[in-house]
Amino acid sequence: MKILVCISKTPDTTAKIAFTDNNTKFAQDGVQWIINPYDEWYALVRAIELKEKDPSTVLHLVNVGTADADAVIRKALALGGDEAIRVNADSHDSFYIASQIAEVARSGGYDLVFTGRETIDYNGSSIGGMVAELLGLPYVSLASKFDLNGTTATITREIEGGEEICEVALPVVVSCQKGMAEQRIPNMKGIMGARTKPLKVVEPTAVDALTSIVSFELPPAKAGVKLVSADNPEELVRLLHEEAKAI
Amino acid sequence: MSVLIFIDQAEGHIKKAALEAMSYGAKVAAQLGTTAEGIVLGSVKEDLAALGKYGVKKIHHVNNAALDHFDAQTYTHAIAEAVKASGADVVIFSNNVDGKAIAPRLSAQLKAGLVSGAVALPDTSNGFVVKKTVFSGKAFANIAISTPLKIVALNPNSYKVETADGTAEVAALNVTVETPKVKVTAVNKVTGEIPLSEAEIVVSGGRGLKGPENWGMITDLAHVLGAATACSRPVADAHWRPHHEHVGQTGLAIAPNLYIAVGISGAIQHLAGVNRSKVIVVINKDPEAPFFKAADYGIVGDAFEVMPKIIAAAKKVKGMA
Ligand SMILES: Cc1cc2nc3c(=O)[nH]c(=O)nc-3n(C[C@H](O)[C@H](O)[C@H](O)COP(=O)(O)OP(=O)(O)OC[C@H]3O[C@@H](n4cnc5c(N)ncnc54)[C@H](O)[C@@H]3O)c2cc1C
Numbered sequence: 051m052k053i054l055v056c057i058s059k060t061p062d063t064t065a066k067i068a069f070t071d072n073n074t075k076f077a078q079d080g081v082q083w084i085i086n087p088y089d090e091w092y093a094l095v096r097a098i099e100l101k102e103k104d105p106s107t108v109l110h111l112v113n114v115g116t117a118d119a120d121a122v123i124r125k126a127l128a129l130g131g132d133e134a135i136r137v138n139a140d141s142h143d144s145f146y147i148a149s150q151i152a153e154v155a156r157s158g159g160y161d162l163v164f165t166g167r168e169t170i171d172y173n174g175s176s177i178g179g180m181v182a183e184l185l186g187l188p189y190v191s192l193a194s195k196f197d198l199n200g201t202t203a204t205i206t207r208e209i210e211g212g213e214e215i216c217e218v219a220l221p222v223v224v225s226c227q228k229g230m231a232e233q234r235i236p237n238m239k240g241i242m243g244a245r246t247k248p249l250k251v252v253e254p255t256a257v258d259a260l261t262s263i264v265s266f267e268l269p270p271a272k273a274g275v276k277l278v279s280a281d282n283p284e285e286l287v288r289l290l291h292e293e294a295k296a297i
Numbered sequence: 298m299s300v301l302i303f304i305d306q307a308e309g310h311i312k313k314a315a316l317e318a319m320s321y322g323a324k325v326a327a328q329l330g331t332t333a334e335g336i337v338l339g340s341v342k343e344d345l346a347a348l349g350k351y352g353v354k355k356i357h358h359v360n361n362a363a364l365d366h367f368d369a370q371t372y373t374h375a376i377a378e379a380v381k382a383s384g385a386d387v388v389i390f391s392n393n394v395d396g397k398a399i400a401p402r403l404s405a406q407l408k409a410g411l412v413s414g415a416v417a418l419p420d421t422s423n424g425f426v427v428k429k430t431v432f433s434g435k436a437f438a439n440i441a442i443s444t445p446l447k448i449v450a451l452n453p454n455s456y457k458v459e460t461a462d463g464t465a466e467v468a469a470l471n472v473t474v475e476t477p478k479v480k481v482t483a484v485n486k487v488t489g490e491i492p493l494s495e496a497e498i499v500v501s502g503g504r505g506l507k508g509p510e511n512w513g514m515i516t517d518l519a520h521v522l523g524a525a526t527a528c529s530r531p532v533a534d535a536h537w538r539p540h541h542e543h544v545g546q547t548g549l550a551i552a553p554n555l556y557i558a559v560g561i562s563g564a565i566q567h568l569a570g571v572n573r574s575k576v577i578v579v580i581n582k583d584p585e586a587p588f589f590k591a592a593d594y595g596i597v598g599d600a601f602e603v604m605p606k607i608i609a610a611a612k613k614v615k616g617m618a
Contacts, residue, residue: 063546063566067435087547144411145404167397170433170546170569173414175392179369179401188478189369191398194540204482208541209394210307210314211492214367215483222479228533228548229540260410264426264439269572275579275589280598286578287610289594296555296576297498297522297614 051107053097054160055131056151056181058086059115059122060171069266076171076266083118085126088166088227095231096196097164098130108132112154114139114147120249127244128236134249142259144172148180149257155185161201161220167192167227175225182223190216194229300326301385302353303376304335305395309342313458313495314391316351320459321418321451322389323352328421329387335465336379338372339364349465351458357382357470367395368477373402378472380407385446387425392450393494400450410442413450416573433546433569453494454552455573493542496525498555499574501544503529503567505560505581505600509537514604515559521611527551529561545570559600563588580604 061067062082070077085094094111101107111126111134113119123134135158137150155163163185165178175191182189194213195206201220206213208227236244278286290297302322305315319335326333335353337345338361345356357379364371376399380388388403390396392413404411412427416437420426424441427449431438442448493499500519502512519526526542533543544551546569556574560581561567568591571577579592582599589595596603612618 061432063569067432069436091547144401145408148401148405171431172438173429173431173433173550174401175397176401176404176411176413179398180405182369183373183402183405189398189402190479191369192394207394209367209484209486210312210494211490212484212486213541214481215485216479216481218479228543260404260408260444261412261440261442264441266431267428267437267439269435269437272591272593275592275595277589277595277597280596280603283596283598283603283606284610286594286596287607287614290555290576290578291614294555294576294593297611 051104051162052158052160053100053107053109053162053164054155054158055089055094055097055109055111056163056165056177057089057094057111057113057123057126058166058169059083059113059119060086060169063087063170067268073265073267074263083122085122086166086169088168088170090126090129091233092226092228092230093164093166094126094129094131095234096226099231100198101130110135110158112137112151114141114150116140123249124244125236127247127249128240129234130240131247133247136249136251137254138251139254143261144174144176145180146257146259148177149184150254151177152181152184153255154252155181163223165223165225167225178223178225185223187221187223188218189223190218191225193224193226196224196226196230298331299383299385300329300331300333300387300389301380301383302333302335302389303396303399304337304348304356305391305393306337306339306341309340311341311343311348312391312393314393314453316458317453317456318389318391318451319348319351319353321456324418325387325389328418334383334385336376336470338375345467346464349463350460352461352463353465355466355468357468359470359472359474361472361474363474363476366477366481368479369398369402370479371474371477372399373406375472375474376403377406379470380446382470388446388448390448390450392452396450400448404448407446408444409446409448410444411448411450412440412442415449415451416455419449430573434550434572435569452552491523491525493525493527493544493549493551496553498522498524499527499551499553500524500557500559501527501529501561502532502559503561504531512538514600514608518557518604518608518611521608521615521617529567558588559604561588562586563591
């Protein structure tokens with residue numbers, strides 16, 4: 051059994067969101083970088099659990115990024131995984147990244163590819179689907195549960211107002227979200243061990259991006275809160291009904 | 298030339314997200330001086346010709362029971378056939394659970410640039426530029442699609458459903474559908490509840506409510522307002538509420554017309570998932586709670602005292618008392 055988990059580097063959830071270069075670039079000054087939470091808490095931890103259950107499992111991580119992603123990749127290796135592969139490229143767009151991951155997945159012959167449901171910076175929700183298509187594999191998105199029985203996976207995925215349970219024979223690509231696993235904190239042994247795990251750097255294949263970022267913008271500031279006295283909550287309902295016309 | 302809209306359905310019924318996608322797609326078509334067409338997969342229980350009122354002129358229907366259950370691979374294949382049949386140069390999806398699974402597949406298959414999470418009509422004055430949310434609702438990006446075929450996945454609740462007179466021509470589309478590799482074995486719907494992603498109004502509770510036994514005030518108000526219920530992350534983590542109610546940066550991102558937050562502090566990660574709501578109401582006993590800065594209306598007060606009065610007043614407004 052060979053599992054590939056896609057790891058993205060994203061700004062910390064509390065990072066100040068601002069832009070430079072005439073609003074064309076994210077202002078990186080002072081930003082802390084983390085493993086995209088969906089990749090870490092759900093995709094990676096579930097993959098580690100599968101490896102714990104079946105120690106013969108080979109677990110690889112893949113990142114498409116430049117050398118400044120190495121610290122985040124080591125953090126992921128501290129949680130678990132045998133080795134990491136970094137495709138040495140700046141990210142262009144989702145299709146470019148997915149094409150690089152598909153290349154790694156194809157040559158590595160994985161049974162299972164996990165991604166997070168989306169990154170918390172680009173919010174594309176696209177990599178898993180694109181990788182699956184490029185590999186000609188089935189894709190189950192927004193999975194909240196994943197179990198293996200031999201080479202058949204039983205997966206619970208989110209649908210509007212509920213969930214759907216499905217079965218699929220490996221290989222398969224799965225995007226992971228809440229419910230898959232519980233967040234873990236790396237221990238000392240993991241952190242020490244991560245330093246010596248292989249982090250292979252491979253060069254990207256030539257692919258044209260299909261989209262490009264023209265500019266960023268911040269949402270308009272709110273006008274300010276209208277406070278209603280706690281002694282008269284009925285007034286809130288009146289305002290919502292008559293002024294905001296929201297109820 | 299045309300704009301093709303994927304009309305998503307579940308159990309034979311057209312989803313609200315699909316109505317938004319049709320209204321949006323019809324507007325994009327008008328902008329480009331072309332017509333809007335739709336693609337429906339699987340058996341339906343609704344009159345497809347009537348969908349013309351959302352602006353689609355023609356509907357391609359693959360009436361094949363093998364498509365009654367969702368599978369990203371077979372759906373993508375069928376939609377790619379519809380792209381050919383309609384000669385589409387723009388394809389519109391809702392960025393809902395199904396759209397998130399198939400729009401990227403179609404993009405990779407047809408090498409068509411995709412913008413997912415669109416919140417506004419494209420700017421076609423110079424190329425094709427679409428505004429989408431980034432940084433979990435904390436900012437927007439304008440993305441240019443450079444390929445001849447373009448795909449846009451519209452965020453739910455971002456575009457108003459518009460109707461006009463009109464009926465659509467319904468044409469059967471024959472597609473060979475392979476047996477899906479993903480086999481659906483069970484569908485568990487929480488019946489009687491409004492799906493969070495589709496809700497116009499959401500009532501949400503945080504740790505300030507102290508425990509699951511106090512959730513009656515959230516569900517009661519939701520019931521009166523016809524709203525869905527949501528919660529903050531620690532509430533879902535503590536299993537006071539089910540995981541699918543968790544909104545925020547690491548949960549669901551929503552954009553209802555009205556979001557009522559009760560006993561939620563408004564941490565930046567929570568705001569990231571709800572800040573696109575049109576009207577935000579905050580009820581919190583701490584005047585310094587950060588949520589008030591993001592709110593439109595607020596009450597500084599104890600939820601346990603305030604909520605029963607709000608529920609009673611809402612009942613009156615709704616003619617339920
Ligand atoms: C990487 C990361 C990702 C995260 N993702 C998310 C996410 O997706 N969603 C999310 O919600 N959080 C997320 N969090 C957690 C977030 O930082 C906050 O801890 C969380 O949102 C707090 O939840 P809360 O507001 O319910 O609880 P608290 O912060 O404990 O706030 C409770 C509030 O209730 C008020 N209160 C208490 N009693 C009453 C009363 N009787 N009446 C009225 N008000 C009362 C208090 O004044 C307080 O403001 C994330 C954190 C991290 C680090």
